[in-house]
Amino acid sequence: MSQEQSFTLDGQPVSFEDGQSIMVAARAAGIYIPHLCFNPEFKAHGSCRVCLTKVNGRIQASCATPAAAGQTVESETEELRDIRCGILQMMFVEGNHICPACEKSGACQLQAVAYYVGMLEPHYPHFYPRRTVDASHPDAVIDFNRCILCELCVRASRDVDGKNVFAVHGRGIHAHLVINTPSGRLGATTFSITDKAAQVCPTGTILIKHRGYESPIGRRLYDRQPVDVAGDVAQVPESQGGRRHD
Amino acid sequence: MTKPRLKLATCSLAGCFGCHMSILDLDERLIELFEHVTLDRSPLTDIKILGPCDIGIIEGGVANAENVHVLMEFRARCKVLVAMGACAINGGVPALRNQFDLKECLEESYLHGIALVDAQIPNDPEIPLLLDRVRPLHEVVKVDYFLPGCPPSADAIWTFINELLAGQPVALPYQQLHYD
Numbered sequence: 001m002s003q004e005q006s007f008t009l010d011g012q013p014v015s016f017e018d019g020q021s022i023m024v025a026a027r028a029a030g031i032y033i034p035h036l037c038f039n040p041e042f043k044a045h046g047s048c049r050v051c052l053t054k055v056n057g058r059i060q061a062s063c064a065t066p067a068a069a070g071q072t073v074e075s076e077t078e079e080l081r082d083i084r085c086g087i088l089q090m091m092f093v094e095g096n097h098i099c100p101a102c103e104k105s106g107a108c109q110l111q112a113v114a115y116y117v118g119m120l121e122p123h124y125p126h127f128y129p130r131r132t133v134d135a136s137h138p139d140a141v142i143d144f145n146r147c148i149l150c151e152l153c154v155r156a157s158r159d160v161d162g163k164n165v166f167a168v169h170g171r172g173i174h175a176h177l178v179i180n181t182p183s184g185r186l187g188a189t190t191f192s193i194t195d196k197a198a199q200v201c202p203t204g205t206i207l208i209k210h211r212g213y214e215s216p217i218g219r220r221l222y223d224r225q226p227v228d229v230a231g232d233v234a235q236v237p238e239s240q241g242g243r244r245h246d
Numbered sequence: 247m248t249k250p251r252l253k254l255a256t257c258s259l260a261g262c263f264g265c266h267m268s269i270l271d272l273d274e275r276l277i278e279l280f281e282h283v284t285l286d287r288s289p290l291t292d293i294k295i296l297g298p299c300d301i302g303i304i305e306g307g308v309a310n311a312e313n314v315h316v317l318m319e320f321r322a323r324c325k326v327l328v329a330m331g332a333c334a335i336n337g338g339v340p341a342l343r344n345q346f347d348l349k350e351c352l353e354e355s356y357l358h359g360i361a362l363v364d365a366q367i368p369n370d371p372e373i374p375l376l377l378d379r380v381r382p383l384h385e386v387v388k389v390d391y392f393l394p395g396c397p398p399s400a401d402a403i404w405t406f407i408n409e410l411l412a413g414q415p416v417a418l419p420y421q422q423l424h425y426d
Contacts, residue, residue, distance in 0.1 A: 093336075098342060099332065099396065099425035100425075101339055111425055115420065115423050118417065121329070121335050121389075125385050126336060126337065126382065126385070128341065128345075223421075226420050
């Protein structure tokens with residue numbers, strides 16, 4: 001098993017170790033594949049579909065596809081860019097993503113990935129769903145309008161914090177994020193802004209209070225560099241405009 | 247030998263005129279722009295009647311009956327229609343009212359607001375009727391081009407106009423592509 005194995009990604013050889021996904025191997029090789037629900041600290045979720053790549057001619061989520069020797073993987077093609085753009089457009093119209101009115105704007109990974117694929121417009125009719133904002137917690141706000149159901153907060157709270165604060169309720173178009181308390185309010189939980197769950201949201205759903213608009217426009221995380229250079233907001237330390245606790 | 251100038255019209259529907267301020271931010275580049283285009287109906291000319299145009303640029307979303315009328319007129323008379331700014335593209339900040347029934351919005355503003363005297367919901371026939379929801383342009387008419395930003399920067403507008411006039415595909419450099 002010590003023999004080096006590799007696949008090709010857009011024609012470039014990428015080596016991998018047994019058990020690694022295409023996404024993990026590509027990251028180790030310094031190659032960016034757009035993603036939202038993937039976070040290297042957690043098991044792959046495969047739900048956002050933004051990391052779709054063409055593996056031996058078949059389109060598959062690179063975070064959930066094991067790397068195998070000799071695979072031919074395509075990522076930066078016009079076809080995949082269009083598919084990723086379509087997926088992002090559906091995410092934008094399914095929720096209420098009013099970037100000018102969002103504190104996370106500029107450090108939002110949903111926005112940054114949409115910039116990366118060059119999304120200029122939402123294309124589809126908007127759902128304008130009626131969702132709530134929960135400001136019952138003294139230190140955090142949860143704005144359900146912006147949730148893309150990546151379940152990173154669910155996973156972080158359950159697997160790292162051991163608190164199980166969040167859950168997804170319902171199926172299909174009715175799936176939505178809920179708080180695991182009888183009242184359904186964040187203020188009734190043991191959630192803390194030092195929790196891992198407070199650091200992983202790729203959108204402006206989970207916000208820390210009293211800290212809005214700290215970085216001026218032009219100096220925010222993704223103002224300075226695109227997401228393929230700056231990295232995931234959850235991986236960048238707070239001191240550098242990300243959400244990871246230093 | 248000078249090429250005939252293209253006719254450009256602009257207007258603001260349910261917007262804040264921030265996008266038009268950004269057009270003015272083109273500064274000296276406006277002089278170069280007007281070597282290529284001549285303005286028809288626009289807040290910058292105060293021409294009220296829209297003639298046949300090559301390019302129509304619209305700021306703001308569709309929030310009332312007059313917005314629908316103006317938008318359809320622009321679509322009918324402009325060869326190329328451009329949605330400029332967040333409100334034209336996804337409803338923007340005015341679309342925050344889509345979280346509430348129109349009745350709730352009117353009552354909050356005109357019946358339960360602060361310091362109201364003789365509170366009543368305005369009902370003058372000259373006031374355009376509000377739509378139940380604020381809509382982006384592409385949900386009402388076909389839109390040919392989208393220029394995001396709140397507002398798009400003058401640099402982004404300049405890139406866009408140059409690409410459009412040159413007949414090139416529209417692609418903004420990273421620093422000019424913003425949804426806010």
